[in-house]
Amino acid sequence: MVVDVIVLSVVAAVVVFALAALWLVVGGLGIVGRLPRNRWLGVRADESMRSDEAFQVANRVAAPGLFAAAGILVLSGIVTLGIGGYWSIAFAVVGVVAALFVVGLVSAYGVRAAAAVPADDEGCSCCSTHDHDEPAADPAGAPADTADEAHAAECGTSSCGACSLRAVCSNESAQA
Structure with a gap:
């Protein structure tokens, strides 16, 4: 039974340290502006993904x-390994909850900052502003098979779906 608690403590500490490492990397890439826009990491709201x-x-x-949350997790992981017993798992859980609170709070500030960035009105509007039923010509003048292909060529992408991360196609049904 004592071995089970030690194993659980070590597993909890490893999970906490791994999450801390992830937030350190994301925070580091974010602060220097090298975190590419993606679906998995970083502040991902409609305002930030546009x-x-x-x-x-x-x-x-x-x-x-994110650095502060990673610091909370590192301290929580150290306490988890140092105390042992059932309380160590409680410290790991409390550390994760506290870190998630901090991440949620700073993400909200990030979303507010992203909302203040002026929208690029001259860019691609992808799916939301053209008729999907009519063939059209691409911006270079060559005929396209569909309006989607022409508009995708205007956007510089291979398909209209490339803009879905920016939520401009949100008026279309995801089930269609």
């Missing part, structure tokens, strides 16, 4: 909080 600049601003604002 452009690369908005994503970088949101993550640069949130980065110091």
Whole structure:
């Protein structure tokens, strides 16, 4: 029974340290502006995903909080390994909850900062502003098979779906 508690403590500490390492990396990339816009890491809200600049601003604002959350997790992991017993698992859980609170708080600040970034009105509007039923010509003048292909060529992407991360196609049904 004592071995089970020690194993659980070590597993909890490893999970806590891994999460701390992840937030350190994301915070570091965010603060220097090298975190690419993606679906998995960083501040991902409609406001931050609308452009690369908005994503970088949101993550640069949130980065110091990610460092603080990682610090909380490191301390929690050290206490988890140092105490042992059932209380060590409780310290790991409390550390994760506290770190998640900090991350949520700084992410909200990042979203507010991203909302302040001016929208790029001259860019691609992808799916939301054209007729999907009519064939069209691409910006270079060559005929395209569909309006989607023409508009995707205007956007510089291979398909209209590339803009879905920016939530401009949100008026279309995801089930269709």
